[in-house]
Amino acid sequence: MTIQKTGKIWHNGKFIDWDEAQVHVASHVISYGSAVFEGIRCYQTTQGPAIFRLREHLQRLLNSAHIYRMEFSYSLDALCSVAVELVRVNKMGACYVKPIILRGYGEAGVNPFPCPVELYMACWEWGSYLGPEATEKGVDVCVSSWTRIAPNTLPPLAKSAANYMNSQLIRMEAMLNGYVEGIALDANGYVSEGSGENIFVVHNGVVLTPPLASCVLPGITRDTVMTLCRDLNIPIAEQTIPREMLYIADEVFLTGTAAEITPLRSIDKIKIAGGIPGPITRRLQEEFYALVKGTKPDRHHWLTPVGVPVSASVR
Numbered sequence: 001m002t003i004q005k006t007g008k009i010w011h012n013g014k015f016i017d018w019d020e021a022q023v024h025v026a027s028h029v030i031s032y033g034s035a036v037f038e039g040i041r042c043y044q045t046t047q048g049p050a051i052f053r054l055r056e057h058l059q060r061l062l063n064s065a066h067i068y069r070m071e072f073s074y075s076l077d078a079l080c081s082v083a084v085e086l087v088r089v090n091k092m093g094a095c096y097v098k099p100i101i102l103r104g105y106g107e108a109g110v111n112p113f114p115c116p117v118e119l120y121m122a123c124w125e126w127g128s129y130l131g132p133e134a135t136e137k138g139v140d141v142c143v144s145s146w147t148r149i150a151p152n153t154l155p156p157l158a159k160s161a162a163n164y165m166n167s168q169l170i171r172m173e174a175m176l177n178g179y180v181e182g183i184a185l186d187a188n189g190y191v192s193e194g195s196g197e198n199i200f201v202v203h204n205g206v207v208l209t210p211p212l213a214s215c216v217l218p219g220i221t222r223d224t225v226m227t228l229c230r231d232l233n234i235p236i237a238e239q240t241i242p243r244e245m246l247y248i249a250d251e252v253f254l255t256g257t258a259a260e261i262t263p264l265r266s267i268d269k270i271k272i273a274g275g276i277p278g279p280i281t282r283r284l285q286e287e288f289y290a291l292v293k294g295t296k297p298d299r300h301h302w303l304t305p306v307g308v309p310v311s312a313s314v315r
């Protein structure tokens with residue numbers, strides 16, 4: 001997916017042109033991975049574009065920055081307004097919003113404190129993440145030989161750029177071996193998550209997902225799916241998941257802002273539920289898309305309308 005340039009990017013309080021949003025090669029972030037970020041989807045709803053769970057994403061961004069002692073003066077409310085304005089200024093419909101907080105150009109060396117904290121927010125169009133038919137037909141994945149970052153190494157609850165070096169190893173290995181995605185185990189050998197998604201397993205009618213202690217990112221889509229399960233009276237629990245439970249599960253699916261709800265067709269070449277998406281996965285997908293596209297009432301107040309009329313926002 002090549003990034004499609006949009007008009008404006010927000011930087012430290014003002015909108016600048018896309019091509020102006022540049023970082024010096026000697027910036028702290030380049031050598032030391034010192035950035036935290038978010039990936040947020042804006043959906044084209046029946047009432048015009050609306051950003052999905054904006055507040056929760058930006059709260060996670062603030063939490064990530066707090067963990068890494070990155071200080072800046074923008075409040076949660078201010079950042080929410082910036083995101084809405086950004087989509088509006090760029091006249092976007094459905095798109096991906098990416099705020100990033102990074103350590104910029106200052107002094108050399110690992111110590112980040114002398115380097116300025118910079119905030120950027122960009123948006124661009126984005127389609128499906130794991131392939132055009134992924135959410136419909138499911139994908140083939142493997143268990144990675146790479147372990148998910150252990151809790152006393154890099155904090156898994158922070159969405160930091162550095163964590164994605166681990167994700168890249170998982171994803172590259174999977175793709176080079178002919179799989180779409182890799183599932184990492186945690187440092188204790190239990191199921192953790194995909195390189196860019198949380199994982200859910202359906203076993204005897206109960207939906208299970210690894211707890212935060214299995215080193216997962218506290219996914220916003222993970223929370224969405226857990227909430228939808230409760231709404232739909234589908235039993236749901238956070239539970240440590242042994243690897244082999246993946247193979248004998250009735251259904252397995254991945255969740256993420258990018259991947260949405262993607263069923264798994266096979267894991268390590270073992271077919272899951274005959275290789276077709278199962279009924280609980282389907283039911284959750286149905287409810288999810290109805291809510292994000294506005295065809296069902298937004299009962300949880302998850303959508304932030306951008307305020308662009310429907311006709312003007314169709315791209």
Ligand SMILES: Cc1ncc(COP(=O)(O)O)c(C=O)c1O
Nearest residue numbers: 196197198217219220221256257
């Ligand atoms: C490692 C990892 N786990 C889980 C997720 C899913 O999180 P969310 O649903 O908030 O996008 C992501 C996506 O950002 C991710 O990168």
